[in-house]
Amino acid sequence: xxxxxxxxxxxxxxxxxxxxxxxxxxxxxxxxxxxxxxxxxxxxxxxxxxxxxxxxxxxxxxxxxxxxxxxxxxxxxxxxxxxxxxxxxxxxxxxxxxxxxxxxxxxxxxxxxxxxxxxxxxxxxxxxxxxxxxxxxxxxxxxxxxxxxxxxxxxxxxxxxxxxxxxxxxxxxxxxxxxxxxxxxxxxxxxxxxxxxxxxxxxxxxxxxxxxxxxxxxxxxxxxxxxxxxxxxxxxxxxxxxxxxxxxxxxxxxxxxxxxxxxxxxxxxxxxxxxxxxxxxxxxxxxxxxxxxxxxxxxxxxxxxxxxxxxxxxxxxxxxxxxxxxxxxxxxxxxxxxx
Amino acid sequence: xxxxxxxxxxxxxxxxxxxxxxxxxxxxxxxxxxxxxxxxxxxxxxxxxxxxxxxxxxxxxxxxxxxxxxxxx
Numbered sequence: 001x002x003x004x005x006x007x008x009x010x011x012x013x014x015x016x017x018x019x020x021x022x023x024x025x026x027x028x029x030x031x032x033x034x035x036x037x038x039x040x041x042x043x044x045x046x047x048x049x050x051x052x053x054x055x056x057x058x059x060x061x062x063x064x065x066x067x068x069x070x071x072x073x074x075x076x077x078x079x080x081x082x083x084x085x086x087x088x089x090x091x092x093x094x095x096x097x098x099x100x101x102x103x104x105x106x107x108x109x110x111x112x113x114x115x116x117x118x119x120x121x122x123x124x125x126x127x128x129x130x131x132x133x134x135x136x137x138x139x140x141x142x143x144x145x146x147x148x149x150x151x152x153x154x155x156x157x158x159x160x161x162x163x164x165x166x167x168x169x170x171x172x173x174x175x176x177x178x179x180x181x182x183x184x185x186x187x188x189x190x191x192x193x194x195x196x197x198x199x200x201x202x203x204x205x206x207x208x209x210x211x212x213x214x215x216x217x218x219x220x221x222x223x224x225x226x227x228x229x230x231x232x233x234x235x236x237x238x239x240x241x242x243x244x245x246x247x248x249x250x251x252x253x254x255x256x257x258x259x260x261x262x263x264x265x266x267x268x269x270x271x272x273x274x275x276x277x278x279x280x281x282x283x284x285x286x287x288x289x290x291x292x293x294x295x296x297x298x299x300x301x302x303x304x305x306x307x308x309x310x311x312x313x314x315x316x317x318x319x320x321x322x323x324x325x326x327x328x329x330x331x332x333x334x335x336x337x338x339x
Numbered sequence: 340x341x342x343x344x345x346x347x348x349x350x351x352x353x354x355x356x357x358x359x360x361x362x363x364x365x366x367x368x369x370x371x372x373x374x375x376x377x378x379x380x381x382x383x384x385x386x387x388x389x390x391x392x393x394x395x396x397x398x399x400x401x402x403x404x405x406x407x408x409x410x411x412x
Contacts, residue, residue, distance in 0.1 A: 009366050024384060027351075028351075138358050176373075176381075177373075177374060177377035177378070177381070178354045178357070178377040178378035178380075178381050178383060178384075179354065180347075180349045180350060180351035180352060180353055180383060181351050181352040181353060181354070181355055181382075182351045182352070183350075183352045
């Protein structure tokens, strides 16, 4: 294999009316390489052959790619494509302040039977030195993990994003050349804030101070749909149940004992995690805001020792709130208006 | 080979391996002539006219789906 310095991942958004028709890449994915996945599951067929061997042939019936886009130092600009190809597609962002380029993306998924029209990507993975590239069409994200941890020695505080995707197949084609290095604004976990309220009507109203680290997992409910036909790959997708789970570590305080008390009985909490970045021109700041409702699970107010300070951990497992008719909202503000 | 200068006008931080302003001669010296040709074809590099106003080559028209990153921060 060629030098790893020349690995690349690029992607292009497919036409919503023709998902699965590969398109040329238009952007690079800023992040780290994951090994090239194979798109076939080969199995040995055991047969009686009248010889001292179990099998004489293998079979491959279908093609499916399962891989991840990983970014250990994720930027605000990366988030719209992740949410757009999982939770809600075909979103046109609105400029918050005219002329400032501060585009607001509301990619909160609808909870009714109407499709959220997730977009799909053609993803190119290759190595320029080897001159090899494998392209996968009809890629959508089924699981997204967003995590951040605050360094206690004043070091870096990256927010990492891992977006698991499925796609149709690997095709040996040519790299789309001359795609620029992406610029981007790093998300800083030290600028993350957590809010816990009792209803969607008040989401973001009450900050829980002392956030140490966070881990949000979102299941988009998307999966490939294989049905009989002329091809060995999938031609459609299923939109099923959306799930969300947040795990947080916070500095121990009286408030974390209150959470422990709340966790002892059934209830509802509406959480907001908001990561804020620098101002965009003279307009709004970059931001990533994830709101979800749920109930406390796995609460421990005196979980771990942090230089003599007790840190508390708790998880909030997503619940649909019938009053607010919501489970999850995702909003990003950044200086990019397309993916 | 002419010494036409091409200038990067795309989004992001430039195409890896290509200076933001590069002449055909420089590109040949760097061994990136093919890369420059691809970049011109995709519309992220245009000819820099003597007046200083970039003018497009006769290559492929850029896709209307190119996103706008204002770069303002």
